[in-house]
Amino acid sequence: MADHAKTPLLTVEHLSMRFGGLLAVNDLSMTAYRGDITALIGPNGAGKTTVFNCLTGFYKPTEGRITMHRNDGQEFLLERMDDFRITRNARVARTFQNIRLFGGMTVLENLMIAQHNPLMRASKQTIGGIFGIASFKRAEKEAVEKAEYWLEHINLTQRADDAAADLPYGDQRKLEIARAMCTGPELLCLDEPAAGLNPAESDELNKLLLFVRKECDTGILLIEHDMNVVMEISDHIVVLDYGVKIADGTADEVRSDPKVIAAYLGVEDEEVDAVEHEIEETAAEARP
Amino acid sequence: MEYFVQQLINGVTLGSIYGLIAIGYTMVYGIIGMINFAHGDIFMVGAFISLIVITALGLAASSSIFIIILALILVLVCAMIISSVFGWTLERLAYRPLRGSFRLAPLITAIGVSIVLQNYIQISQGARVKPLQPIISGGHTIMRRVDENGEFVVQISNMQILIITVTIVLMTVFSLIIARTSLGRAQRACEQDRKMASLLGINVDRTISTTFVMGAALAAVAGLMYLLYYGVIDFYIGFVAGVKAFTAAVLGGIGSLPGAMLGGLVIGLIETLWSAYFSVEYKDVAAFSMLAIVLIFLPQGLLGKPEVEKV
C-alpha cells in the first residue's frame, strides 16, 4: 500500500499549540497522504486531540501552518479558517472522542444536518424552500438517498427513524462516522473511533474505514489507542509524545522504533511483543 | 477636579453596595452554575426587614451615637438572619428539586421566585415608596477650594464611611472563610466537581444551602446600606440592582470574590460618573451596555480564569 506514488493531502508544518504555560504540541511537522489511512498515536496526554482541534479549527494554533490539498488542486491554509469553513470549503470532517450526536434527533435527521450546506443552497437560502420549489425537493430527495446509502453501509437502515441517543454505543460511533462522511469530506479525522467497542464491532469499524478509503476518495487521519485497528489498517503512523513527534513511518517501522517503545513503556530494551501486549492493556483500561 | 473627586467617592459607595450583592451571584454561580435571578429581590427583602426593625426600634437621628450603633448592629443581625431564611427556603423549595435538570430550568424558576418575592412584599408591605428619615448624618470635608466661581467642597459623609468600612470588613471576613475554613474548602471543591466532592464525603446539598445563606446575608447587609444611604425603598429596587450586581459579578469574573467587589466598584463608578457628566436618565443604559460590552469582549471578566472550550 505504502509504495504507490503518494501526493500529500494534508501537510502540517511546525505546528505548536500553547495553553498558558503548557506546550501541548511542540513543533510538529507531518504529512497525511492522499488515499492513505494515517494514524496518530501516542500515550495519553501526548497532544493528539489538540492536533485534531487545530486541524479542524476549534483551536487556533500558536504557530505553524496546516495546508489541505484538495483533490481538485485547491489549497487551503486551515490555521486561518473558521471551523465551519474548514468542513464546508476545505472538506475536512471530524468525529469526537466523546460522541457528539444530536441525541434528540433521529438517525436520519443527523445525516440530513450533515448535508446542510448543499441543501441550504438548493432551498435558495430558505426562501425557495418555503414555497417548495422543485429543485429543492429534488435536492432533498438526493440527500435522503445519500443518507440511506450510508445507513446501509453501517447497517442502521432499520433504525433510521429512532432517536440517535437511543442507539447502542457502537452504533453511535458508526453513525458519527457516517454523519461526517455525509459532509462529503476529502479528509476524515477520527478521534478514537474504536474506543469502547468490542472486538466484533472494532472489526466492523476496520471494514468501514477501509471501505471509506477505497470508495470515497477520502483520506483518513485517525487517533487510536486500539493497536488492532492501528496496526491492521493504517498505511502510515505518526507517534507523538509530550507534544513532540518521536516516530513517523509504516506500522513495522514504528513498531520496532526504540523511541516509541520507550515512550509507551518507559523502558528501552523490551521485547516488541511485550510492548504490544502492554499497549493493548493500557488501551483496554483507557476505555470508558 | 473637586467635582470629580466627589463623584468618585459617591461611586465607590454605590459600588460597595453592588459589590456586596454581586458576591451572592458569584458564589452561587460558581458552585451550581446558575444565575440566581431572585438574588436582587433577596436584597430588597433585606432592605425591608431593616426598615421594619428600624421602625420597630423607633430609631432616629436624635438618639445618641452609642444607641445608634447598637441598634444598627441589631438591625443588621435581624436582617441577615431573616434574609438568610428566605434564601435557604428558596433554595430548598424552588432550586433543589431542579438540580440535575436542564440548565435553563432553574433560571426560569428563579424568575418565578423573583416575581413571587416582589409581589409578596408589595402585598404585605404596600406598593408605595417607603421613606426613612436619615439616621446617620454629618460628614467630613476633605477638600475645599474657593475661586471666582464660588466654593467647591468635597465631602465624605459618615454614612459613606460606614458603608465602605462595613464592605471592607465583610469582604475580608468572607474571603477568609472561603480561603481558610473547611466550609470554604467544601465550597471550592463543589465548584470544581460536585460529583467527586460528594464521593469524597462532602455534603453537597448542605454546602450549596450554606452558599445561598451566605449570599443572602450579604445581600441583606447591602439592603440595609441602601436603605440608610438613599432613605427610600420600594418593592421594585431588587430588579435593577440585581441586574447591575450581576453585571458586576460578570465584569469581575464570575466565581471570583475579589472580582465581584472590583466589578461592583467599576459599575458603581460608571453609573455615578455617567449620571454626573452625561444624563441621569440613561444611567441604567450605561450599566446595561457595560454588561453587553464586557460579555462580548471579556467574557472571563477582569479577574476570572479564561475558559478553554472543551471539544
Next chain:
Amino acid sequence: MAEATQTGTGAGGGLELAEIGKDLAITALLGAAIFGSTIAFKTETATGGLSLVLRFEEAFFVIAAVVIGRLILLLTVWRRPGGTDRTFVPQALQTRYTEFLAKTGKAFVPIVLLFAVVFPFLPFTDRYLLDLGILILTYVMLGWGLNIVVGLAGLLDLGYVAFYAVGAYSYALLAQYFGLSFWICLPLAGILAAFWGIILGFPVLRLRGDYLAIVTLAFGEIIRIVLLNWYEFTGGPDGLSGIPRPSFFGIPFKRGEGGFADFFGLDYSSIHRIIFLYFLILVLALITNFVTIRLRRLPIGRAWEALREDEIACRSLGLNTVSIKLTAFATGAMFAGFAGSFFATRQGFISPESFTFIESALILAIVVLGGMGSQIGVVIASVAMIGGFEIFREAEQYRMLIFGLAMVMIMIWRPRGLISTREPSIFLKEKKSVSADMVAQGEGH
C-alpha cells in the same frame, strides 16, 4: 409557598410520627421567620416618619395555613409506598399523562382550530370574551415567535418584548409621521424588528446560554428606557396615542356612508371591528405557525434544532452557527414585530409600560409551560395562563403573586413543559416521536 419535593418521606411508605412533628416544627419556624417578619409588621407612612401596623392575626393564619398545607401534603402526596419517588406528581401518572397527550394531541388540533374560527359567532361570545380571545391569540402568536428562538434554536431570550415594542412603536411612529396605513406598516414593523434582532443579536450570539439570557434582558431594558426617556420622539412615559385603527382593507369601520357596515349592508355595530381584529390576529398567528412548521422541515429549521442539541457538532459539520442563530433570532423578532404593530392598532395607544420585563417573562413562561418546541403546547399554555389571569381578575393584587407561584410549581412539576415529546422533521419509514429526556434544551445541557 410551593411546598414541593421537600424531604420528609420515610422509607417504606409509612411516616414516623416524630418525623412529621419535626418537619412541621421546621416549617412553622421558617414560616414564622418569613411571614412573621413581613406580614405581622407593616410599615406605614405616617406624619413625622414611619409607623408600624401590627397584624399578628394575619401572620398567624398564613403560617397556620402553610403548616396545615404541608401536613396534608405529607400525609397524602408524599406518602407513597416505595418512598423513593419524591416528585410532586407520581412518576407513573406522569408517564400515563404523557402518553395520553401524545395520542390525543393530534386529534386536538383541528378541533381547536375550528373552535377558534367559529368563536366570535358563538351565542355566548360577548365583547368581553372576544377581547379575551384577542388577548390570548396575541400571546399565542408571541409564544410561537419566541418558540423559534427558545424552543427550536435553544437560545434563551429574556428580552423578547423589546421586539414587540419595536413593532408597536414602528407602526405608531410610521403612521404618525408618514401617515402610512396599517397594511403597509405591518410588514415594515416586522422587518424593522428583525433588523433590530440582527443588530442586537450579532455581537452577543456567541455567548453561553445563561449569559445570553442576561444580555437579552439588558437589551430589553435598554430599549424600554430609551422609549421612556426619548420624549420628543416617543412621547416618553405618556406614550403615543391616536394610533390609527385598522381598516377592512381600506374600508374604515365607521358609522354611516362608506363604512364597513354600510358597504356590506349591515347595521352598524362597534363589534364588527372587534371581530375583524380577532380574525386579523388569528390569521397572523396562523401564519406564524405555518411558517414555523414549514421552516422546521427545511434545512434551516433542522439546523436550529441541531444547534440546540450540540453546537460544537454543528460547527464540525460545516454549519455557520452565527448566521443560523441570527436567522432564528431575526425570525422570532420579526413575528414579535408583527404582533407589536397589531397590538398598537388594537389599543390605539402605547406606552413603555406595556413592554416591561414581566411581559417577556410571561411569554417565556408560556413557551416553557407548553413544552419547548411544541406548537400546540403554546396554545394550551396561553389559554391556561391568560385565562388563569382573567379568573384571578377579582384578586387584582394577588394575580402576579399567583402567576409567579404557578411558574415555579410548573417548572418543578414538569421542567420540560406540558408537551415535551419531539416530532421528527423528516422520516424514512415511520414517524416516531422522540421522548423528552433525549431532547436537549439549549446550551449546557
